[in-house]
Amino acid sequence: MILRKTNPAMNENEYLNRISDSNANFLNTLIENNFVLPNETPVEIHPYKNDLPLENFDNYIIGTFPPISYLNDNILLNNEGLNTLHYPNGRLLSAPGIPFYHGNTRDISLWQYILDENLFNHVFEELNRLAAKDFLINYLQDNRINYSDIIYSTKRKKYSPSDSCLGDIVINDDLLKHILTNNNVTRLLFNTASAFSKSGIKIHQNNGERSIVGRVNVNNTANSFDLFFRALQDRNCTIEFRVENDNWIEVNVNNRAELSNTFSSKIIFKAKIVIPARNDFFNNEQEITKEIYVVTPFSPAARGRVNSNPVIQNWRQQNNNQDRSVLLKLIYQSFLRFNQEDLTFLHGLNVE
Numbered sequence: 001m002i003l004r005k006t007n008p009a010m011n012e013n014e015y016l017n018r019i020s021d022s023n024a025n026f027l028n029t030l031i032e033n034n035f036v037l038p039n040e041t042p043v044e045i046h047p048y049k050n051d052l053p054l055e056n057f058d059n060y061i062i063g064t065f066p067p068i069s070y071l072n073d074n075i076l077l078n079n080e081g082l083n084t085l086h087y088p089n090g091r092l093l094s095a096p097g098i099p100f101y102h103g104n105t106r107d108i109s110l111w112q113y114i115l116d117e118n119l120f121n122h123v124f125e126e127l128n129r130l131a132a133k134d135f136l137i138n139y140l141q142d143n144r145i146n147y148s149d150i151i152y153s154t155k156r157k158k159y160s161p162s163d164s165c166l167g168d169i170v171i172n173d174d175l176l177k178h179i180l181t182n183n184n185v186t187r188l189l190f191n192t193a194s195a196f197s198k199s200g201i202k203i204h205q206n207n208g209e210r211s212i213v214g215r216v217n218v219n220n221t222a223n224s225f226d227l228f229f230r231a232l233q234d235r236n237c238t239i240e241f242r243v244e245n246d247n248w249i250e251v252n253v254n255n256r257a258e259l260s261n262t263f264s265s266k267i268i269f270k271a272k273i274v275i276p277a278r279n280d281f282f283n284n285e286q287e288i289t290k291e292i293y294v295v296t297p298f299s300p301a302a303r304g305r306v307n308s309n310p311v312i313q314n315w316r317q318q319n320n321n322q323d324r325s326v327l328l329k330l331i332y333q334s335f336l337r338f339n340q341e342d343l344t345f346l347h348g349l350n351v352e
Contacts, residue, residue: 008209067161113332193225193296200264265351
């Protein structure tokens with residue numbers, strides 16, 4: 001299923017079958033047009049999906065899709081003489097600082113929350129772009145951290161790095177299958193999620209052109225958390241969530257209000273995923289049930305208005321009004337260690 005369709009009447013099967021061809025045609029057009037982006041946004045395929053093999057580690061950090069600046073490092077374009085890329089209006093499209101996940105800019109990079117300060121400075125100040133990419137890949141593997149994005153392909157509504165502009169989303173099925181068949185998995189961190197927001201998880205109340213009753217609403221923005229669990233629903237899985245020591249709440253239309261109220265301003269809770277026997281997507285003979293911790297902090301690229309979130313406000317009041325970046329680092333480090341002290345800290349951030 002294609003999510004956040006730009007054209008509700010589109011033929012999904014035809015679109016899906018043509019993704020590779022559409023992307024290849026776009027690259028050829030870009031070459032013919034002297035590396036100026038076309039006015040109509042192209043069908044894109046994730047550039048880094050195959051750069052970091054997923055392993056049977058116990059954790060995953062999950063994002064969405066990189067800004068289109070990744071095209072500066074496309075092998076085909078480079079072989080055809082790419083020097084500079086430009087937007088349709090002639091504005092320069094600069095290359096990312098590192099050609100890898102969250103490598104676009106140092107100031108709002110996720111890596112400052114995963115690496116210690118010395119390593120972060122080493123990567124962004126001392127290594128060249130390709131060496132920095134290799135370092136990050138090796139660091140993730142050596143420290144047993146899975147990173148991937150939930151989106152395989154997208155067609156942006158406009159040339160913008162904002163997740164709200166991501167349309168015609170095709171889910172990264174390999175990621176779903178890897179997580180749900182990994183017997184070691186204990187936790188997932190989504191770097192964008194409605195469960196952190198004050199409005200909470202939203203569920204469709206009615207069927208419509210862009211809605212299916214009872215399913216997670218991804219129409220407002222393309223959060224990695226919402227896309228992940230909506231994709232599982234679309235693949236006939238049952239989803240339940242539970243805050244520590246509370247009852248499980250199934251994701252369906254009858255629990256719409258409770259889900260919105262309970263799962264807002266939350267950093268950590270549990271998800272129960274039930275895959276029915278003989279599921280066409282997972283090809284399982286027996287029913288599979290997974291209980292996984294879910295961690296949902298604010299985005300590293302969040303703007304100033306995120307400071308009004310009760311999670312951040314409470315923490316700052318208790319910690320001498322320190323910058324929210326300190327909190328975000330604590331959340332990521334707690335997720336990666338995940339001992340009892342870290343669990344207690346994360347649960348303590350949840351706002352009732």
